Amino acid sequence: MADIALIMAAGQGTRMKSRTPKVLHQILDTPLVHYVISAAEKAGCARTLVVTGHQRELVEAVLPDGVEKVFQPERIGTANTVLVAEEALAGAEGKLVVLSGDVPLLQPETIAALLDACTGHAMVVLTAHADDPRGYGRVLRNEYGAISGIVEEKDATEEQRRITEVNTGVYCFELEGLFDRLRRIDNDNTQQEYYLTDIVGVCVDEGASVGSITVADASETMGVNSRVQLAEASRVMQRRINEAWMTAGVTMAAPELCWIAPDVTLAPDTTLLPMTVLAGATKIEGDCVIGPDTRIVSSCIGAGSVVDSSIVRFCEVGERCSIGPRAYLRPGCVLENDVKIGTSVELKATRVGAGAKIPHLSYIGDAQVGPDVNIGAGSITCNYDGQKKHETRIGAGAFIGSDTMLVAPVEIGAGAVTGAGSTITKDIPDGALAVERNEQTIIEEWTKRHRKETH
Numbered sequence: 001m002a003d004i005a006l007i008m009a010a011g012q013g014t015r016m017k018s019r020t021p022k023v024l025h026q027i028l029d030t031p032l033v034h035y036v037i038s039a040a041e042k043a044g045c046a047r048t049l050v051v052t053g054h055q056r057e058l059v060e061a062v063l064p065d066g067v068e069k070v071f072q073p074e075r076i077g078t079a080n081t082v083l084v085a086e087e088a089l090a091g092a093e094g095k096l097v098v099l100s101g102d103v104p105l106l107q108p109e110t111i112a113a114l115l116d117a118c119t120g121h122a123m124v125v126l127t128a129h130a131d132d133p134r135g136y137g138r139v140l141r142n143e144y145g146a147i148s149g150i151v152e153e154k155d156a157t158e159e160q161r162r163i164t165e166v167n168t169g170v171y172c173f174e175l176e177g178l179f180d181r182l183r184r185i186d187n188d189n190t191q192q193e194y195y196l197t198d199i200v201g202v203c204v205d206e207g208a209s210v211g212s213i214t215v216a217d218a219s220e221t222m223g224v225n226s227r228v229q230l231a232e233a234s235r236v237m238q239r240r241i242n243e244a245w246m247t248a249g250v251t252m253a254a255p256e257l258c259w260i261a262p263d264v265t266l267a268p269d270t271t272l273l274p275m276t277v278l279a280g281a282t283k284i285e286g287d288c289v290i291g292p293d294t295r296i297v298s299s300c301i302g303a304g305s306v307v308d309s310s311i312v313r314f315c316e317v318g319e320r321c322s323i324g325p326r327a328y329l330r331p332g333c334v335l336e337n338d339v340k341i342g343t344s345v346e347l348k349a350t351r352v353g354a355g356a357k358i359p360h361l362s363y364i365g366d367a368q369v370g371p372d373v374n375i376g377a378g379s380i381t382c383n384y385d386g387q388k389k390h391e392t393r394i395g396a397g398a399f400i401g402s403d404t405m406l407v408a409p410v411e412i413g414a415g416a417v418t419g420a421g422s423t424i425t426k427d428i429p430d431g432a433l434a435v436e437r438n439e440q441t442i443i444e445e446w447t448k449r450h451r452k453e454t455h
């Protein structure tokens with residue numbers, strides 16, 4: 001029987017003080033709810049259901065394919081959040097893990113342990129020992145140490161509030177009988193909510209067995225309810241991810257100044273310098289030096305490449321390339337091997353052939369640059385006529401003189417040369433030189449006369 005995960009994500013997250021629903025706030029460029037979905041998947045859950053409510057369209061829009069959506073029309077409590085999934089789970093058997101969309105640090109191993117522990121029980125609660133239990137439900141135990149109930153802080157007595165064993169809000173249920181038990185829960189409490197935590201009492205009354213396991217590292221179960229907690233959770237996640245990559249052979253000069261999103265992959269012997277941000281599904285091969293001051297989003301960087309103080313978004317970079325300082329590679333660029341993109345160069349939707357160089361101050365957009373081309377400083381593709389974008393093609397080994405304006409559409413032949421300062425509007429045949437320049441005028445002794453006139 002395949003295990004199923006249900007993620008509660010219908011709440012608004014009032015304490016975030018945000019127009020954005022809480023589970024869409026991000027840690028390392030990735031929405032909170034994604035961490036929970038990924039942990040459930042890694043723990044081996046075959047189905048994942050996300051219960052949405054507040055601003056459901058926004059939350060549903062970011063859910064990955066394959067995740068099932070359930071709608072909770074009214075936020076009347078966590079027992080109802082699970083109950084609304086009854087129809088979606090009709091006919092399902094086995095175990096249901098219930099997780100919260102605002103608990104992003106939970107590890108797959110912990111979920112797997114909870115699933116294991118559920119065997120032979122109607123349900124299992126994941127508890128934690130908290131130094132500061134404030135805000136959490138407290139775990140009540142009988143004289144034999146067995147769990148007998150959970151009391152929310154707002155409903156707890158003074159004595160119960162002193163209990164430091166807390167409910168993490170993570171549970172595993174045997175599906176059989178679950179929905180009948182949920183229906184037995186009422187909202188007779190200070191918040192007039194249907195508490196999922198009350199299911200413990202329902203089980204105990206029925207004589208159904210309730211188990212518990214305690215998480216070893218309480219930071220895993222930290223709930224994100226405010227922006228301060230969001231920053232704290234980000235720090236924990238950043239450290240966790242960076243330590244895993246350092247263990248895998250990546251050097252970080254200052255790991256606290258490197259931000260690596262969860263879907264990034266890095267190969268050994270790559271070095272990340274301070275202020276490096278790697279986002280999306282970025283993949284960096286070995287022996288690269290990335291940073292300082294660099295942001296790479298959803299791009300691949302080949303082995304042995306250097307990216308210094310630059311931005312690269314949605315691009316493919318080959319091996320032994322050199323990028324920056326201060327280059328901006330916009331979406332759709334493909335650099336073959338041994339390409340140099342130098343200082344303050346902007347590239348967009350351009351393919352650059354092996355060994356080509358664009359070393360200084362250029363804008364090259366919608367272009368095909370052949371292998372071993374050299375583009376002189378300040379050269380620009382004039383790719384936009386105000387209405388449409390046009391393509392520039394530069395053949396292998398061509399030499400573009402400094403400050404050439406390539407007015408697209410235009411094609412430069414293989415091995416062709418343009419004179420510095422030329423505005424090229426017509427195609428250039430292979431091996432030809434094109435110069436477009438007014439003849440230089442010399443006015444003798446101009447300075448002397450000019451000075452006289454102006455004094």
Ligand code: UD1
Pocket residue numbers: 008009010011012051053072074075076077078080081100101102135136137138150152166167168169194195196197223
């Ligand atoms: C809950 C637990 C508390 C536990 C704590 C751990 C209950 C009654 N209490 O409290 O014992 O210590 O988590 O973090 O469950 N949600 C819905 N629909 C609703 C209400 C909530 O989807 O109608 C979602 C929220 O979006 C959130 C999760 O359920 O993701 C938990 O709700 P929240 O209001 O944050 O509960 P806590 O007060 O934190």
Ligand code: CA
Pocket residue numbers: 102223224225
């Ligand atoms: Ca919470």
